[in-house]
Every structure is written in structure tokens, then in C-alpha cells.
Amino acid sequence: MNRFVERHPAWALIAIIAIAVALWLIFAVWPPGLEEAIGRKRVFLNAVFNGITLGGLYFLVASGFTLIFGLMRNVNLAHGSLYLFGGYIGYAISTSTGSWILGFIVAFVLTAVVGVLLQVIVFRRMEGQDLRQTMVTIGLSIVFADLMLWACGGDFYQIQTPNWLIGPIELPLVTAIKSSGEPVYLRYPLVRLVIFVASVVIGIAMWLALNRTRIGMIIRAGVDDRDILAATGVRIQLVFVAVFAFGAGLAGIAGVVGGTFQSLSPGEDIRFLLASLVVVIVGGMGSIPGAALGALIIGLAEQLGSVYIPTYAIVVTFLIMVLVLAIRPQGLLARR
Amino acid sequence: MSLAHDAQLTVGRATKAQRPARTWPEINNPAAWAVAAILLIMPLIASGFFLIEIFATTLILGTMALSLMFLAGYGGMVSLMQLTIAGFSAYMVAVFGVSGNANISLGWPWWLAVPMALALATAFGTLGGALAVRTEGIYTIMITLAIGAAFYYFTNQNWAIFNGHTGINNVATPHFWGVNWRADIPFYYVVLAVAALCYFAVEYLSRAPFGLALQGVRDNPRRMAALGFNVNAHRVAAYAFASFVAALAGVLQVWNYRQISPGSVSVGACIDVLIIAVVGGITRPIGPFIGALIFVLLRTFALDFLVRLGLDGNRFRLLIGLGFLAIVFWSSDGVIGLWQRWRQHQRREVSRSGGGRGHG
Numbered sequence: 001m002n003r004f005v006e007r008h009p010a011w012a013l014i015a016i017i018a019i020a021v022a023l024w025l026i027f028a029v030w031p032p033g034l035e036e037a038i039g040r041k042r043v044f045l046n047a048v049f050n051g052i053t054l055g056g057l058y059f060l061v062a063s064g065f066t067l068i069f070g071l072m073r074n075v076n077l078a079h080g081s082l083y084l085f086g087g088y089i090g091y092a093i094s095t096s097t098g099s100w101i102l103g104f105i106v107a108f109v110l111t112a113v114v115g116v117l118l119q120v121i122v123f124r125r126m127e128g129q130d131l132r133q134t135m136v137t138i139g140l141s142i143v144f145a146d147l148m149l150w151a152c153g154g155d156f157y158q159i160q161t162p163n164w165l166i167g168p169i170e171l172p173l174v175t176a177i178k179s180s181g182e183p184v185y186l187r188y189p190l191v192r193l194v195i196f197v198a199s200v201v202i203g204i205a206m207w208l209a210l211n212r213t214r215i216g217m218i219i220r221a222g223v224d225d226r227d228i229l230a231a232t233g234v235r236i237q238l239v240f241v242a243v244f245a246f247g248a249g250l251a252g253i254a255g256v257v258g259g260t261f262q263s264l265s266p267g268e269d270i271r272f273l274l275a276s277l278v279v280v281i282v283g284g285m286g287s288i289p290g291a292a293l294g295a296l297i298i299g300l301a302e303q304l305g306s307v308y309i310p311t312y313a314i315v316v317t318f319l320i321m322v323l324v325l326a327i328r329p330q331g332l333l334a335r336r
Numbered sequence: 337m338s339l340a341h342d343a344q345l346t347v348g349r350a351t352k353a354q355r356p357a358r359t360w361p362e363i364n365n366p367a368a369w370a371v372a373a374i375l376l377i378m379p380l381i382a383s384g385f386f387l388i389e390i391f392a393t394t395l396i397l398g399t400m401a402l403s404l405m406f407l408a409g410y411g412g413m414v415s416l417m418q419l420t421i422a423g424f425s426a427y428m429v430a431v432f433g434v435s436g437n438a439n440i441s442l443g444w445p446w447w448l449a450v451p452m453a454l455a456l457a458t459a460f461g462t463l464g465g466a467l468a469v470r471t472e473g474i475y476t477i478m479i480t481l482a483i484g485a486a487f488y489y490f491t492n493q494n495w496a497i498f499n500g501h502t503g504i505n506n507v508a509t510p511h512f513w514g515v516n517w518r519a520d521i522p523f524y525y526v527v528l529a530v531a532a533l534c535y536f537a538v539e540y541l542s543r544a545p546f547g548l549a550l551q552g553v554r555d556n557p558r559r560m561a562a563l564g565f566n567v568n569a570h571r572v573a574a575y576a577f578a579s580f581v582a583a584l585a586g587v588l589q590v591w592n593y594r595q596i597s598p599g600s601v602s603v604g605a606c607i608d609v610l611i612i613a614v615v616g617g618i619t620r621p622i623g624p625f626i627g628a629l630i631f632v633l634l635r636t637f638a639l640d641f642l643v644r645l646g647l648d649g650n651r652f653r654l655l656i657g658l659g660f661l662a663i664v665f666w667s668s669d670g671v672i673g674l675w676q677r678w679r680q681h682q683r684r685e686v687s688r689s690g691g692g693r694g695h696g
Contacts, residue, residue, distance in 0.1 A: 075474050077481075130474045131414065135614060135664045138607055142657030150651065270603045274485040277478050285475075311494050318486040322467060325479070329470040 029177055039308075045173060045186050047307040048300065053192040055299025056199035057261060060254035061272050062279035062291045063206065064247030070223045070286025071243050073130055074123055077137040079251055080273030081144035086111045086252025087259040087268070088148060091157045100162040100260075107252040115248025119241050141269065149266050159259040165191040195257050202250075203292055210288060219243060223286055278317060282324045284331025293333055375528060384520045388592070390636065392524050394628045395531040396592060399585035401613040401624030402531075403578040406538050409618040410547055411574040412554035417464055417480040419609045420487045421579050422586030423601030425457030427491070427498060429507065429590050436506030440499055446510040450587055457583035458576060465575025469568050484606040491598040503597025507590050518591055527588055531625070534581045538621045541577065550574055611660045617670030626671055631656070 005012040026048065030041045065079045086107040094103035118140070126132050168187040177183055210216035218239055221229045230236040258264070258272065275298065280286075283294025301320055305313035324332060374381075378391055404418045433449035435441040444452070468479045491498040498504075509518035517526060541547040550570050552560045557567045590596050599605075608631065616627025638652040663670055 073474070075478060077477075131477075132664060134474060134477055135610075136661065138610065139657050139661035139664060142604075142607070142653055143661065146651060146654040146657060150654075270485065274482060274489075274603075277482045277485075281475075281478060281482065311496065312490075314486055314489040314493055318482070318490075321479075321482060321486075325467050325470055 047303045051300035051303035053196040055296040056196040059295035062276035064250035065276040066280045066291045068247040075134045078141040080269035081141045082251040083255045083272045084269040086255030087264040090256030108249040111252025112245040112249035115245045119244040157264040284334030290333035379521045392527045394632045395527045398625035398628035403581035404613045405618045405624045415480040417484045418582045419606045420484040421461040421582040425453045425583035425586030426590035426596045428453035430504040434508035458579045461579025462576040469571040505595040617672035
């Protein structure tokens with residue numbers, strides 16, 4: 001951090017000013033002139049919170065994607081299918097047993113099993129052939145999409161939010177002052193906040209596991225040079241299978257989250273594949289902090305864009321990707 | 337990159353003996369003449385449905401896939417946005433030309449609208465290519481897929497230019513010299529002429545200095561840079577040429593269906609173009625057309641076929657996906673690779689049996 005400030009004082013200043021403006025926009029009571037110019041503060045705050053919580057969902061999808069890519073150089077274009085598969089499983093479990101949490105667990109386990117099967121049966125046969133692996137994942141995503149369409153039809157499914165999470169809570173953020181001088185606080189759905197906190201916890205746990213444990217050390221070494229790692233006697237195939245299972249399982253969990261936030265239908269797989277592609281391109285391939293930063297940026301851009309410039313929202317996301325590619329082709333937080 | 341590369345090596349070995357370099361390979365090949373003759377007299381053989389729905393569609397899709405084959409086979413860059421470029425060009429024809437949506441279309445005559453669409457689509461594809469060449473290999477797929485998907489969602493959201501998810505309907509087709517060029521037979525010849533032009537242009541370019549340098553860049557970019565070639569400029573130029581080919585196909589496509597909507601530029605359709613090229617084989621320009629023929633035949637007849645077998649007729653995409661997986665698993669050079677291997681096998685059998693008799 002200090003090195004960054006020393007090296008790029010101008011950028012650091014701009015970043016500090018931007019953060020200060022953002023904090024002021026969130027916490028201060030807006031003067032009437034500003035409200036006239038860009039609309040109500042409640043709308044803005046809702047868009048910011050939606051963006052941050054959507055970023056949490058994107059992080060869950062993209063972190064598995066980036067972990068698999070970082071270690072195995074496998075661009076898993078069937079990741080969106082795993083997301084949708086997890087969502088359908090979560091829906092089936094939570095409607096039949098009534099337990100939302102159980103839906104998460106079963107979705108994680110089953111998508112992880114699919115991930116293990118994919119790694120053992122398919123990808124191990126073509127190790128080191130990046131392009132061929134990617135082609136195979138494209139073929140698999142077509143097959144999965146059609147199988148799921150066959151099994152579940154083209155309907156929209158929404159996973160029921162459990163009772164103890166239904167309803168908004170009041171946040172200590174003032175959106176406006178009534179004429180009587182009484183402050184109006186922001187009300188926001190509890191379930192989205194809980195899920196966001198859960199994704200932050202998962203992210204921090206992943207970071208700790210990667211940086212503080214032995215298995216994390218092995219994975220980081222594998223990202224840097226898997227041949228040397230294999231030569232030191234680590235059973236690399238086992239690590240590959242474990243990482244693929246974990247990444248796939250994360251996609252499955254994300255599917256349940258997405259099914260609760262939004263809805264599940266054919267085509268969502270492509271949407272979340274695109275989201276994770278853009279997130280990891282922006283954040284940096286194979287980097288977990290990069291996935292978190294990218295998910296936050298893309299989530300905010302999407303939600304703020306859809307509130308303030310509705311017909312061009314997707315272009316904002318895309319422009320961010322172009323900008324990052326033009327300035328830092330390897331992604332914001334990638335090491336190389 | 338490895339896929340195209342390996343296949344290229346085997347083909348190179350297989351074909352080196354057969355043909356002298358630097359001539360058109362078709363001239364001495366009777367099969368090529370036969371195919372050309374059949375294509376020319378096709379309107380006598382096939383009725384309207386077959387002529388347009390099968391053969392013209394095959395040629396249009398084949399031309400799109402040809403642009404991908406040029407990039408992937410000679411440049412080592414697998415671009416998933418070729419269909420997006422074609423779709424962009426189709427949208428531009430609809431926007432600048434005459435269509436049923438008078439509030440959007442500018443109503444230019446076709447001879448102004450088409451060059452405009454081609455120029456804009458080529459510029460679009462070149463810009464996308466310039467972005468994609470900033471990274472290498474596997475990243476190209478991701479970036480071009482992201483561009484394609486972003487374009488799809490953008491056309492869905494934007495009503496001012498692209499008319500949202502309903503798209504633009506009743507696009508006018510050219511009508512001059514007393515000929516309705518969208519009538520079945522004239523349209524077939526227009527498509528055939530464009531496809532042949534693109535085919536021979538790719539064939540020519542692959543042996544021109546530019547194409548050879550591009551293949552050098554594919555095989556060893558560092559060495560080419562050391563030899564003084566501008567690697568990125570070659571790649572961007574390849575994107576520009578491929579974009580132009582794709583844009584031509586896009587113009588034909590919008591004339592064929594007379595409408596364009598986001599469904600035609602969806603991510604699935606982008607991937608279909610990749611499937612066509614890979615199934616046909618991405619080492620030679622004829623591959624995409626073979627792939628397109630297989631794809632169109634499957635798409636048209638899979639339903640009847642599956643129903644006749646007693647299966648669910650809607651599982652067409654499953655069939656396509658499984659076929660694609662099989663090709664990627666077993667033949668890195670698509671159908672032409674399989675054919676060539678079979679031919680070599682036959683020849684070896686013949687020579688072995690001949691040799692055996694000689695001994696006896």
C-alpha cells in the first residue's frame with residue numbers, strides 16, 4: 001500500500017478523493033440540489049447495496065472459476081452450467097424438505113461430485129492442452145444445458161427464502177429528513193445482507209486457507225509452477241481433483257444463492273458464465289483478491305448502470321473490461 | 337493453439353507429397369471440379385426449400401465459420417465473436433437500409449447501406465481484435481466470448497438503434513436490373529458467388545506472404561518478432577480480413593431471413609459457429625463448409641430422425657453437443673481429418689497387400 005502511494009502519488013490521491021466522495025454520498029444527508037440533479041438518495045443507496053450484494057454472488061461464482069483456472073490452466077466454460085445445476089438441486093431440496101440450509105449443503109456436495117467426475121474422467125486425459133480442454137468444456141456446457149432443459153423445462157424457479165430471513169431490516173443510514181425533522185432510515189432485505197456477509201466470510205476463509213495452511217501453500221506453489229511441485233513429490237492429481245471439486249461446489253452454492261436472489265431458468269448459465277469471465281478478466285486470472293475486487297466493481301457497475309442509464313447498463317460493464325484490458329491486460333490484481 | 341497446430345502438422349505431412357507448392361490445389365483435383373459443377377447446376381437439381389434452407393444457409397454459415405477458420409487455423413486465434421461481427425453487419429444493413437421499422441431504418445438504397453455496413457462491421461471486428469491480441473491463446477476465447485455476450489445483451493436492452501428483443505423485421509432486399517435478387521435462384525447464385533470469393537481469397541491469402549507470415553506468428557511469435565515482423569500488426573490485420581468475410585456473410589444472412597433479432601446473435605449461436613468450424617476441420621478452408629453442411633442437415637432433419645427412432649425430437653442440441661465432444665475427443669482435425677486418416681489407412685492397406693503379392 002505504501003509502495004503504491006510512493007510510486008503513483010497522483011493515482012493514490014484520485015483514489016482517496018473517490019473513496020471520500022463515495023463515503024460522503026452514502027453517509028451524508030443529500031442537499032436538495034443534488035437530489036434534483038440525480039434523484040432520491042434512497043434509490044442511490046438501494047442501487048449501491050444491490051450492487052454490493054450482487055458482487056458477493058458474482059464473487060462466489062467467479063472465485064471457483066479463477067481458482068480452477070489458476071491451478072489447472074483450464075478455462076472451464078461449463079462453470080455456468082455448474083451454477084445452474086446447483087441452483088436446480090437447491091430448489092429441489094429446499095422445496096421437498098423445506099430446509100434452505102440443507103439445499104446449500106446438498107448443492108455443494110453434488111456439484112462437487114460432478115466436478116470430481118469431470119476432472120477424473122475428462123480433463124485428466126488432456127492435461128496441458130489448454131485449447132482442447134476449453135473446447136471440451138464448451139461441448140459439455142451445451143450438453144448440460146440441454147439435459148437440464150430436458151429435466152427441468154423452461155420455467156422460472158425461485159427458491160423460497162426461509163421465514164427467519166424474510167422482510168427488511170432498518171439500517172443506520174439516513175436516506176432523507178422528513179419535514180418534521182425526523183430522519184428516515186434505509187430499509188433493506190435481510191436475506192441479501194446475510195448472503196453477502198456469508199460470501200465475505202467464505203472469501204476470507206479461502207484467503208486464510210490459501211495463505212496460512214499447508215494445502216494452501218501447495219495450491220499456491222501449483223499456481224506458480226505445477227511441474228516443479230509434482231517433482232517435489234506432492235500428489236498433484238489429488239490436489240487438482242480437490243480444487244476442481246471445491247471450485248465446482250462454490251458454483252453450486254452460488255446457484256442456490258442466485259435462485260434465492262433472482263430466479264433460475266435456462267440462459268442463466270450463460271449470464272453467470274459471462275459475469276465470471278468479465279470478473280476474472282477485470283480482477284486478474286487466478287487471483288482470489290482479484291475476483292473479489294472484480295466482482296465488486298462489476299456488481300456495482302451493473303446495478304448503478306441499470307438505475308441511472310438503463311439501456312446502456314451492459315455497455316458500462318463492457319467498457320470497464322475494455323479499459324482494464326487497455327491499461328493492465330493481465331487484470332487489476334494479477335501478479336504477472 | 338495446440339489443437340490447430342497439431343492438426344496442421346499432420347496435414348502438412350500428408351499433403352506435402354501430393355501437391356506442388358504455390359499453385360491452386362483445386363486445379364488438379366477432379367473431386368473439386370465435380371463439386372464446383374454440382375454447386376453451379378444446383379438450381380436444376382434442388383427445389384426451392386433445399387436450395388435456400390439447406391444449400392444457401394450452408395454457404396452463409398460456412399462463410400462465417402470460414403472467417404473463424406482463417407483466424408484459428410492460420411493465426412492460432414480462436415475468436416468466438418465472428419457471428420457477432422456478422423450480426424452487427426446484418427443489423428447495420430437493417431438500420432441504414434429499408435425495413436419495416438421505419439422509425440429506426442434510415443432508408444438508404446442497398447448499394448449505400450451495404451458498403452456502410454461492411455465498413456462498420458469490419459471496423460468493429462478490427463477493434464475487437466485489437467483488444468483480443470493484447471492477450472494470448474486461451475484468453476482470446478474468453479475476451480471474444482465476453483464481447484459476443486455483451487453485444488447480445490446490448491441488442492436486447494437497446495431500443496433506440498437495435499429495437500430491443502423484437503429486432504428489426506421486413507428488411508428490404510435488393511431489386512435491380514429487373515431481377516428480384518431475393519428470389520430463390522438469383523439469391524442462391526449471389527450466395528454461391530460470395531462464398532466462392534471468400535473461399536478463394538482465404539486460399540490465396542494462406543499462400544501469400546501475409547498468410548505465411550501469419551502462420552509463422554502462430555507457430556512461434558517470438559521468433560517472428562526477432563525476425564523483424566510486427567506480430568500484433570499481423571494479428572490485427574488477420575482480424576480485419578476475417579471481420580470483412582464475416583460481415584459479408586452477415587449481409588447475406590439478413591437478406592436470407594429478411595429480419596434480424598438478438599436471438600440471431602445469441603451466445604449459443606456464437607458457439608455454433610465454433611462448432612461448425614471445429615467439426616468441419618480448421619486446417620483447410622473447405623472444412624467450415626463441410627461442417628456447415630453437417631450442422632444444417634442435422635438442424636433440419638434431426639427432429640424427424642429422432643422422432644422416427646422413438647426419441648424426443650427436441651434433443652437436437654444434445655446431439656450437436658455430443659457430436660462436437662466426440663470430434664474434439666477423437667479427431668483434432670474434424671471431419672476432414674477423419675477422412676484423411678481413412679484415406680491414408682486405405683492406401684497403406686493397398687500398398688501392403690500389393691507388396692505382399694510381390695513377395696509371394
